[in-house]
Amino acid sequence: MTPLFILNFGLSIYPMMYSLYLSFHDVNLFLNKFDYIGGLQYIKLFSDKSYGEAAMVTIRFVIDSTVMVLLLSVFIALLLNRAFVGQSIMRVIVIMPWALSEFATATAGRYLFNGSYGFVNAILYRLGLIDKYIDFLGSPFVVELLAFMYAWHLAPLGIFFILAGLQTIPEDLIKQAKIDGASFFTRFRVVTLPFIRYAVLMTGIIATIESARTADMIIVMTGGGPGTSSQTITFYIYKVFFRGLNLGYGAAGSWLLMAGLIIAITSYFIVLSKRRRVMQY
Amino acid sequence: MARPSKYLVYIALILVAFYSIGPIYYIFLVSISWPKDVIRIPSPIFPNDPTIANYLRIFGYSAVDPMGNPLRPAGQWRELIRGMINSAIIGVPVTIITTAVVVPAGYVLGRYRVKAKNALIAILFGSRTIPPVSLLVPFYAFYVMTGLRGTYIGLILVHLTITIPLMTWILMGYFATLPRDLEKAARIDGCSRLSTFTKVAIPLAMPAIASTAILTFLYSWNEFLFGMLLSGGGEVQPFTPFLTTFFQNITVETSMAAAAMMTNITPALLVAATLQRYITSIKIIDPGTVVV
Amino acid sequence: MKRKELSNKIGDDSLNIAGRKTITRRAAISKLTAVSAGLGVAVVVAGVGGYLAGSQAAPARTVERTVTAPGAERTVTVEKIVERTVTVTGPATQPPAITWPPWRPEPVKPGVPLIWVHWGYRPDIIAENIEIFNQQNNENLTQEQVTGPDYQGLVETKFLAGEKFDMVYGNAFMAFRWVELGFTNTAEELPYIEWVKAEMFESVKRAYSDKQGRLAGLTYFVSATPALISNDEMLEKAGMAGELPKDHAELYDMLRKIKQRAPPGMVKPYVPHWFNAFWGTVWSLLAEVAGRAKDPELTKSMFGKDFAPTFDAAPGDTVYETVSDWRKLVDEDLVEMAVISASSDTVGTEAFWTGSYAFGRLNGLYGYWNTMDPAKSRIAGKATLVPVTKEAWGLIDTGLYCWPKNNHDHDRSARLILWFGYKDNYGKHLAAFKWAAEEFLHTAYPAVLRDPEVQKAWEARLGPKTKETAERAEQWLATMATPWIWRSPLYGEWMVKAPDFMAKCLAREISPKEAVSEMRKLADELWKKYHG
16 A cells, blocks of 8 residues: 555656746746746746636636535535435435536536527527527636536536435434424524534535645636636746746745645635634534 | 414425435536527526437447538547546546545544544644645656656555545544444354454444445546546546546537536436435534543 | 559448448559569659648749650649749659558557547547558557647657657648757658658648748648638628728628628627637737738747747737727627637537527638538528638648657568658559549649549538639648747747637626737747747
8 A cells, every 4th residue: 555655646746846946947948948937936926817716717707606516505405305206316416517527517518608609698688688698608707607517517526425424314313403493594504504514614625725725627618718818827927838838937826725625625624623623523 | 283384395305306316417408408408598497309319429420410511520439438448447447446545434433532643633634634736747747757757556555545534534423423232242142353343333324335336436436637637638537527528619619518427427326315315324423522 | 462442432331331330442543453463563742832822922833744654544634733933843853653652551569559639629530541551551550549628738748758659640830840949850761752742732841841831730621710601691690791901901891791681590790709729819810910911921920930929919910900990899799609619619519500690710621621511500601711811711721640769670660651741552552542533632732632422522522612712722721821930949938828818808707908018028928039
């Protein structure tokens, strides 16, 4: 086991380190440049308006995705927690979005929201709600649409995490609360939440990390458009790396993103360890 | 519970079902339509002239549309079949190796006090936060230097670097919650540590093992960026990266692209659907708490 | 050794078994087969000035030239030439008549397949060509497809990583870049290159030549983009049947008129060629600026001969005027906006094919060809390619076969490139012929475009519009822009970031003035970096 772990880490460490190394250099193929410019690269990043805009878009996308994922997972998990006819079928149906790759999800999103022949447009049109097709992917809410598709893909994981947590709640507690006449929300807060707290937190963290990392969704669904309004940091890095072949700059950009994420995760750990002392498990 | 809310629940369930399947249904719909029908306005929401011509075309057969126009087979049909085989060739070893490595690792980490456990968790998490986009060029250069680029082993290794940390973390939490009584009983009865592990712990952990296998396979089957870059479109190109060849330009039609997507999605859906009950039985517990 | 013969009959699937993809085609031009049967004298036709690089000078003269090879069986090539001046190009001394190809196919070395890196345009035709090549030469050619908008980056990553491959598609600016970076050889190093050059159109040769006048590669195709196409049905409904604009200003006025008339079933009047890829918004801009400023090399209106930027965000400047006009189109709601959220031309093209727009700008003259395909487009048969009257509409869209330095085998890869980029083993421009006949892709070889089989193939789809479309295509090709800036490395970087500013302007986030000034600033920075 240990040797495989070592191989694993070794394999991931070298590219990480090389990427860090690259980020301190100004790489230009044409001028045969590979100059060490150290922190200057990062300063260039800070003064790059496009990077700043991409950061804003990323924050918006991440918050949208995480919120949607959490709401969807909790809601659907609560729904699935009851016993009803066709429960196993529902479970099969609900996990399907997770089985798709990000690429497939993004393509599905493109088909759904296509302004000329999209599914959503077709349904709305036939229901008589609109008389002209809407160009969803060109609207100012394109980031929300992207987040919606991403949440569609990621939610099943959260659903099952939370569902597992819900099933550890002892029946008596619920019965007690109902007898005591507590409202739905109170019941949820006092009885349910403590048992699913960890699952919810995990889902939230996973949603945050994964939505910050994804590039496939944006590449396939909107190409960064309209304008640059759906250009997240990862998409911008991708463009800089692969279309501009600006290796050092792209590396620096991604390390900055990683730094941000690590800060987020560290704060999670701090919160969690505090909780641990307080929580009665 | 009052009666009305039961109906509400059923309505909500139906909506959730539509919501979950809707996008997949639409891809399927496009894949069984003729290219011209897809761009009709209003576009179809039910199949009105279903055909398997697109599926035939992506596998190399020609077809004729209802108006008698010949439709050529997709030029990449060989690569499509190759992609499917490659994804299987890569997916199976990744699954087996990951499960073999991660189950013991998770067992140890979940149950025993390990020094620097928090540090380990932090590293596992940390390696998850890097956007794969930024690792592409270094990985690529590294692979070319070591000759791993364009080989099956190379892709298997890349997938492993992602699946092993992730699954370890999940299983750590799971093993931490397993009741210890059975194991204690086995030890008292004189079993060695190893046979406690094999005869008691593993059967208990079957659900976790199964779901690790499933999640790993799904991940490997769906992996896109590294597969695309590290195979460069060559011999070992897996299925999902291959799909981009259907989205280049107007010469490859939307219906064929949809058919290719359905071919890609269906195995994953089947795997997920038939084995989802294993995934649902994993309880996610904070791996930091050690149950004594 | 069984020799599978080739057929040039289009759509000849009659020999396909159960619809399978076997390539057994009979040579339709049997006369050329006679040449290969050993009477061998290949006809060398000296190409005389074909496509003119945009000037509206002397009226075109038509000269017919008949060349007969002595001793060969009825090998006749007839050329119709549109020319300004008679320039006999070709080698100073007539090369000795040779049998083409001047080599014998050797047995394939086991374990070393050749690799062809390409973008996937008509992958079915590519697959066919590979099979034919392998059969004719006893070779082992394989392919690798690289995705669209990142094509340049991904191929350069391959170069950087030292991968071996033997032939790679490149756009003109990529080809120049790769030669300068030392990734590829110029075509000058190919054997028998003089023969190749003797058969090419002058203007294409110019377009392919770098600063030192060396050819960067052999021709895959030549076309003009973005093609302006009218939806005749929609125009009729708007009461403007048959009216076609003569320049950009007229086009935009027509769009406004059409919007006023609001014909039934119209979503918007115009589908522009704007999207986030290297052949999208930037090329649209280059084409329109070159047309409006009557400056085909864009040296006066955008980037000078020394590559320094010459445009400004000032009224009267063509770039500024163009971007402002575009913004006006957006503000007046004349344009299908879905295109700017896409990273390829598929969105706009499919939208236009639904038939809900009056005018569309599609990728390449082959975009028109696909619009007339009844299996894909709902306006097949009811669309027209707009002619060049007062202003040139297009920009050169060309693919080259480039020759990587790091290949598997010098001779085999040279032979590979000559086969695809010049002639096959029967002395026929086979690849170019197939692309012309099956996809309306023009080429550097006049012999192909005058070939009667190609004309027949075009007629099969375009019907009564064939003659006028073929003529209009030649007009487009004769007047299209060939940017000089493509020879500078700064273009490769500028084209990645510049479209962002235009995209933001079109999405109404910044003004045209800001967008153009930002583009100018970027160009200045890059010029200093590379040439300053």
